């Protein structure tokens with residue numbers, strides 16, 4: 262389903278992708294989220310996404326939850342039809358809090374994932390291994406314990422440990438979950454999952470390269486060190502949160518906006534390009550690009566001498582996408 266793969270057309274697509282990604286690649290990951298099929302879904306934006314994705318030639322597509330608005334059969338059907346129109350590459354998915362019934366209490370309590378499993382994916386926690394990548398998908402929804410927020414329990418962290426245990430040393434280790442493990446450091450208040458810091462510490466110890474998520478309805482591209490203490494860069498994990506790719510539920514600085522991320526995983530670096538939908542283009546275009554060193558590596562142009570490794574003038578790779586500020590986790594949860 263990648264279309265014409267010969268000659269100039271293919272080169273043009275490759276140039277487009279390289280210009281967007283800007284680095285030598287091992288693997289390209291398209292990261293979309295919060296499609297919200299149902300009333301919030303914006304058809305023209307969805308069509309724009311379907312037009313651009315083949316040109317980006319992703320090796321894998323990650324969709325980090327909230328496929329529907331109210332977990333209804335017809336919304337799951339539309340979501341499934343949409344996913345089937347994406348290029349035929351591996352698709353990694355996790356459920357979001359909107360993918361379990363909210364008001365249908367019996368279903369919520371006794372079979373919360375029935376429709377999700379039927380239409381989106383049968384598994385909830387699982388591992389996908391691709392050339393150069395190990396991706397662990399974790400179900401962060403917890404229909405019985407919480408409504409909007411999520412949970413990751415110790416068992417799931419143990420699963421992560423086992424899943425990454427036999428990964429090739431060079432492979433990028435990627436975790437996908439709908440809910441965020443660190444609050445975005447902007448001016449919108451968000452409640453992280455209970456024990457989110459514990460999970461992030463575990464990811465650090467496992468050498469996880471990047472955590473992908475959604476739920477916030479605005480992008481946040483940064484590092485856990487933006488919000489959690491740590492004594493050096495190796496104690497941070499790159500965080501890539503995706504805005505809502507196709508719904509009118511954008512929030513904060515992405516209010517009424519639609520975005521997705523393109524990750525280019527190289528041998529030593531990870532580049533994240535943030536795409537936004539623009540009305541005048543009737544399409545998505547890159548808005549910014551963020552280069553990070555992968556664990557144990559440096560970013561280009563960076564030198565690490567004996568005295569500059571931790572020096573104040575060192576250029577740090579982990580940078581947040583937009584805006585800084587303080588965010589505390591004590592505000593009431595907001596439905597997303």
Ligand SMILES: [Fe+2]
Nearest residue numbers: 357358476597
């Ligand atoms: Fe959500």
Ligand SMILES: [Fe+2]
Nearest residue numbers: 295327476597
């Ligand atoms: Fe959402």
